[in-house]
Amino acid sequence: MIRPKATITNDCNFDTLIDAFKDRIYSGFKGEWRLRLLQEDLHTLYLSEPLRIWDAGCGMGQLALWFADKGHTLTCCDISAKMLDEAKKAFSQAKTNAHFKQCSVQEMATQIESQDLILFHAVLEWLAYPLQTLSVVSERIKPQGYLSLLFYNYHSFVYRNAIFGEWRLPFIYDESIWYGKGKKLTPPYPQKPEEILVWLKANGFEVVVQTGIRVFHDYMNESTQQNSDIEALMRLEYKYCREPIYRDMGRYIHILARKSTLA
Numbered sequence: 530m531i532r533p534k535a536t537i538t539n540d541c542n543f544d545t546l547i548d549a550f551k552d553r554i555y556s557g558f559k560g561e562w563r564l565r566l567l568q569e570d571l572h573t574l575y576l577s578e579p580l581r582i583w584d585a586g587c588g589m590g591q592l593a594l595w596f597a598d599k600g601h602t603l604t605c606c607d608i609s610a611k612m613l614d615e616a617k618k619a620f621s622q623a624k625t626n627a628h629f630k631q632c633s634v635q636e637m638a639t640q641i642e643s644q645d646l647i648l649f650h651a652v653l654e655w656l657a658y659p660l661q662t663l664s665v666v667s668e669r670i671k672p673q674g675y676l677s678l679l680f681y682n683y684h685s686f687v688y689r690n691a692i693f694g695e696w697r698l699p700f701i702y703d704e705s706i707w708y709g710k711g712k713k714l715t716p717p718y719p720q721k722p723e724e725i726l727v728w729l730k731a732n733g734f735e736v737v738v739q740t741g742i743r744v745f746h747d748y749m750n751e752s753t754q755q756n757s758d759i760e761a762l763m764r765l766e767y768k769y770c771r772e773p774i775y776r777d778m779g780r781y782i783h784i785l786a787r788k789s790t791l792a
Contacts (some may be wrong), residue, residue, distance in 0.1 A: 540608060540656050542634060558759060563742050563781065564591060566770060567650070570738050571677060579666055580645035585634040586652035590616030591693040593648065602773050604644075605626035616633025622772050634666055643671045650679035651781070654716035657674055660728060667732060672790040676734060679742070679783045683719040688778065689748055722782045734786035741770045 571592075574580065580601045584593040589612060597603045597620065605612045605627050613631050620627055625757035630637060636653065647670055653659045667676055669790075690697040701708045708718075729736065746754065746766055769775035776782075 530583040540662075561760055561768065562746075562763065562766065566740050566742055567592060567634075567783060568595060569713065570740055570783055574646055574675060575601075581642070581643045582646045582648065583637070583641055583669065584648040584650075584765070585637065587616050588612050588651070590627075592650065593623060593627060594619050597625045597627050598623060602632075603638075604641060606630045606632050606634060608633050627785050632792050633663060638665045638669055641669055642672060644669055646675045648677045650677065651680070653720055654681040654718050656718065658742065659718050659720065662710070664732070667734075669789070670788045672788055673790050675737070676729075676764055676786045676788065677783070678725070679781055680725065681716045681719045682741075682779055682782050683721045685747065685780045686719045687714075687779055689729065691778075692748060693750075706722065707784075720782075722784075725782070725784065729784070729786050735789065737785045737787055738783075739771065739776060739785075740783045741776035741779035742783060744779045745777045746791065747780045 568575070575596060576599075580596075582593070582596055582601050583605050584590065584603060584605045587593050588609075590605055593603045593605050593616065605613070605616055606629070607616070608630050608631070613629055616627075618628055620629075634649075647666060649663070649666055652664060654661045663678075670676055687701050690701045726736065743766065746762060749757065757763050770779065
């Protein structure tokens with residue numbers, strides 16, 4: 530499918546949405562489950578000898594702090610001053626150090642040395658030019674280094690809105706109506722996992738692990754969620770989150786990929 534050109538010309542800045550992000554993205558089941566699966570996917574790297582890690586678009590810095598507490602060297606950047614302030618506070622409270630800079634990932638990529646691992650989490654779908662920026666960021670990964678990429682799943686967006694139906698149907702039927710017009714916490718440029726996998730292969734990356742974040746939870750309405758045993762739901766989520774059919778329907782997709790020596 531040919532996508533329309535970007536209808537936003539600037540990357541999204543979350544200064545005005547930070548409270549909503551705290552409540553809806555980072556807290557509760559959604560945030561806890563996302564963090565758990567990411568940490569599991571990255572656990573081997575977490576336990577390795579100290580790495581140089583760039584958290585590109587660090588947000589509030591949860592994963593960066595997790596790595597820093599283990600002795601890894603962290604560089605954290607974000608275009609949002611308020612998000613970066615929250616990350617700094619978390620590091621300060623933990624008495625842990627990192628290098629922080631308020632700037633875009635594109636700007637940081639022109640300044641930072643090559644890294645062992647780049648965390649690029651929930652940023653791609655908010656960028657005016659997602660794959661172009663991914664190219665710039667991934668160039669800063671050392672040969673045999675790693676890219677940890679988390680993105681909002683196009684297929685989940687379509688399927689969930691189709692299930693809820695009503696006024697949403699014409700919008701999801703005609704991509705030109707909604708694509709690039711995300712409001713508030715709905716990202717404007719969700720990505721297709723199969724297209725990201727093609728991009729990774731073409732750019733010299735080998736997938737180590739791929740995980741779907743919330744493969745069932747987000748398709749339930751609020752009443753069903755409230756009347757379901759959350760522990761039973763988590764067991765189901767965990768059982769199927771890396772099975773290809775279910776994995777590729779996760780609300781978010783996480784891919785850990787390794788760069789070849791020739792890339």
